[in-house]
Amino acid sequence: MRWLRFAVLILAVTVLQKGLLARWSSKPDLLIILLVFFSIYCNTSEAIISSFTIGFAADLVGSPMPMGPQMISFGLFGTLLAYLNRVIAIKRMPFQALAIFVTSVLTGFLTHLLAYITGEPIPSNIYIVVLVTSVYSSIVGPFLFLPIAWWMRIKVNRYRR
Amino acid sequence: MLFTWFMLTGLIFLFTPQTLTSKFQLAFVHVFRWPLSIGADLALTAQTRQTLTDAPGRSETQYLNYIASLEETLDQQRRKFAKLYKLYNTYVWEGTDFALADVIPATVGGARNELTISCRKTNGLVKDHFVLGDECIIGTISDVFPQISKARVALVTDPASKIRVKIAGLAGLKYIMKGSGNNSAKVEMVKNEVKVGQNVFALKKPGFLDAPMIVGKVSECKRNQKYPALWDLTVVPACDVGQLEDVAVIIMNPQK
Numbered sequence: 001m002r003w004l005r006f007a008v009l010i011l012a013v014t015v016l017q018k019g020l021l022a023r024w025s026s027k028p029d030l031l032i033i034l035l036v037f038f039s040i041y042c043n044t045s046e047a048i049i050s051s052f053t054i055g056f057a058a059d060l061v062g063s064p065m066p067m068g069p070q071m072i073s074f075g076l077f078g079t080l081l082a083y084l085n086r087v088i089a090i091k092r093m094p095f096q097a098l099a100i101f102v103t104s105v106l107t108g109f110l111t112h113l114l115a116y117i118t119g120e121p122i123p124s125n126i127y128i129v130v131l132v133t134s135v136y137s138s139i140v141g142p143f144l145f146l147p148i149a150w151w152m153r154i155k156v157n158r159y160r161r
Numbered sequence: 162m163l164f165t166w167f168m169l170t171g172l173i174f175l176f177t178p179q180t181l182t183s184k185f186q187l188a189f190v191h192v193f194r195w196p197l198s199i200g201a202d203l204a205l206t207a208q209t210r211q212t213l214t215d216a217p218g219r220s221e222t223q224y225l226n227y228i229a230s231l232e233e234t235l236d237q238q239r240r241k242f243a244k245l246y247k248l249y250n251t252y253v254w255e256g257t258d259f260a261l262a263d264v265i266p267a268t269v270g271g272a273r274n275e276l277t278i279s280c281r282k283t284n285g286l287v288k289d290h291f292v293l294g295d296e297c298i299i300g301t302i303s304d305v306f307p308q309i310s311k312a313r314v315a316l317v318t319d320p321a322s323k324i325r326v327k328i329a330g331l332a333g334l335k336y337i338m339k340g341s342g343n344n345s346a347k348v349e350m351v352k353n354e355v356k357v358g359q360n361v362f363a364l365k366k367p368g369f370l371d372a373p374m375i376v377g378k379v380s381e382c383k384r385n386q387k388y389p390a391l392w393d394l395t396v397v398p399a400c401d402v403g404q405l406e407d408v409a410v411i412i413m414n415p416q417k
Contacts, residue, residue: 018190019197025344045163052167059174060189064275064303064313064321067182068175075167118175121320123342 001046005152010034010057018061028136031058032104033144035074039081040090040099041154051078062111069114073107093142100141104134183304183313190265190277191309197265241407248293248409257371258412259293260286262312264405274316274342276300278408283307285412291363291370294408295400298324298363298376302410312410316402317376318346326376328394329360338376338396346377348394355382361396368413375399 013030021027031054038050055074059067081103084090090099108130116122123129149156174182190197241261248259262280276299280286283305290302292314300316301324315322322340331353338361340346348361357380362373381395 015193015196018193048163048167052171055171060186063183063186063190063277064315064319066175066179067177067185068171068173071174072168072171075164075171079164114175118179123320124347125341125343128343 001042001050002153006050006053009148009151010054014057014061026132026136028140029104029133030137030144031074032107032134032137033100033141034148035078035107036081036096036100036103036141037145037148039078039103040085040096041149041152041156042082044079044082044086047082048075048079051075051082054078065111065115065120066118068118069111070107072114073110076110077103077107096142096145097138101134101138104137105130108134180304184306187277187304187306187309187311187313191311194265194279244409258285260410260412261407262410263407265311274300274319274322274340274344274402275303276314276316276402276405276408278312278314278410280310280312280410283310283312286312286410289369291366291374291411292408293374293411294402294405296375297399298370298374299398299400299402299405299408301369314408316340316398318342318344318398318402322346324376325364325366326361327364327373328355328379329362330355335364341395344397344402345380346396348396349391350385350388351382351392351394354392355379355394357382360399361394370411371413 013034017030021030035051035054038054039047042050052071052075055071055078058070058074059065062070081090081099090096112120112122112126112130145156245259245261248257260280260282262278265277265279276292278292284307286302286305286307288302288305291298292300292302298317300314300319300322302312303315303321304313306312317324317338317340319340320342322338324338325335326338326348327335328348328351331351334352336348336351338346338348359379360375361377361379363370363376364373365371377396377398379394380397382392385391385393
């Protein structure tokens with residue numbers, strides 16, 4: 001794993017998510033896409049580190065939500081996905097899209113549940129926001145895997161285990 | 162082991178008071194304010210291609226750029242002056258101070274609705290001060306960070322926001338408007354049916370707001386599911402918060 005490239009990528013994507021995409025009401029969650037990418041294409045310990053780091057980045061731009069919920073939920077589901085990938089290789093685009101959708105839904109709900117525990121209100125439109133974001137992410141995500149793999153110098157083989 | 166340590170870090174962040182952890186979030190916005198604002202500008206700018214004919218020389222370009230920037234700055238100062246002049250000379254705002262602030266990208270479409278504002282004058286800014294945008298109330302101050310001249314505004318549509326309001330056409334009745342997160346707010350259990358488009362006003366709040374101000378318009382009126390004799394209203398902000406470039410914070414009874 002090239003950690004410097006990883007840091008630059010996370011920083012750029014975080015700024016993009018908070019800046020360019022912030023004004024759009026319906027948008028893909030680029031950090032979830034990165035989470036699934038690193039869980040699929042890295043070894044387990046790298047996946048754990050990258051999941052929690054991406055979660056921390058999501059928390060940094062997750063204001064007004066408190067810090068912590070996204071770090072925990074991203075870390076938890078990123079780690080689970082990494083272990084799952086050791087049993088069922090998620091290499092083909094439809095499976096990757098499905099993995100992004102499921103991970104996005106689960107992290108979305110766990111994040112808001114954890115925020116609720118700390119006293120944050122749960123918005124009434126939470127189901128729609130989480131589902132729409134998950135759908136957008138799962139559509140866009142698999143197409144972003146190739147440029148991310150190129151930047152991270154990771155070899156991607158979509159059709160072989 | 163690695164997982165346990167990271168999880169522990171996450172839990173520490175989760176249960177640390179938000180007043181401390183929000184400084185990390187604001188520091189990030191402060192450090193990356195330039196790329197963040199570029200991103201926001203790019204989203205708003207229409208993509209048009211212009212062709213330049215008779216391109217001027219380098220030094221001439223420098224002067225032209227300098228003059229253009231100067232003119233724009235002057236124009237911006239004029240606009241700010243005009244805005245402040247108008248506010249200071251309104252009868253109801255007599256003795257009130259205003260802090261003009263620039264808006265850093267707004268998050269209005271998602272689950273939470275907030276603005277971060279950059280304000281040179283943070284003296285006198287406190288939590289719950291009302292914020293004006295395009296001559297209407299858009300929210301209240303939720304956090305002030307005087308060290309980096311920033312403040313956070315909880316918009317009226319934020320789920321944490323609760324404001325006392327009255328609705329045009331329903332004289333004497335006061336209600337609580339709660340943000341519902343989807344760039345809209347709710348007023349529940351209204352006794353009469355209200356026409357779509359009616360104005361909703363934030364009520365006077367001693368020390369914070371001396372006169373009722375428009376806060377939004379009714380966009381939907383439907384019967385309450387539990388009590389069909391009552392009505393639930395959906396209210397949308399009176400201005401497009403996503404397009405705001407600057408706002409004014411109302412400071413009642415400023416310290417001289």
